[in-house]
Amino acid sequence: MNTLSYETVSANKTTVNKEWVLIDAEGAVLGRLASTIASMLRGKHKTNFTPHVDCGDNVIVINAEKVVLTGEKLLKKEYVRHTGYPGGQRFTSAQKMLSENPTRLVEYAVKGMLPKNRLGSALFRNLYIYKGTSHPHEAQKPRKIEL
Helix, strand or coil, rough: CCHCCCCCCCCCCCCCCEEEEEECCCCCCCHHHHHHHHHHCCCCCCCCCCCCCCCCCEEEEHHHCCCECCCCCCHCCEEEEEEECCCCCEEEHHHHHHHHCHHHHHHHHHHHCCCHHHHHHHHHHEECCCCCCCCCCHHHCCECCCC
């Protein structure tokens, strides 16, 4: 057996095949939806996955306001931010965030599952989240994914 014929194929910026994918978030559980999106953004579902390269797909999420949180998370889960001033810690419940800006709720869930470096920032830019069913990416002919 010729063992020299086995070569590890490593993807790079020129050899990556990026696709456009559409995901409908209606009735989807937030955490499960976010882990699927993060995996697709990262490119882990592809055979030529390379950890240090942006080889994932461009993901479009519609119906962000119809996402579901299980248990009592809708009432008890809190998101924390800081204004930068002393005593500037602000808390927002998941219920308030879902009613005011549901796209941010999905963004936070997905961003927490991506790498915390420059690659993670680049991957996050491939995510497009919209409230409602319409989106401006019809020209890219996105492939619909069923969860």
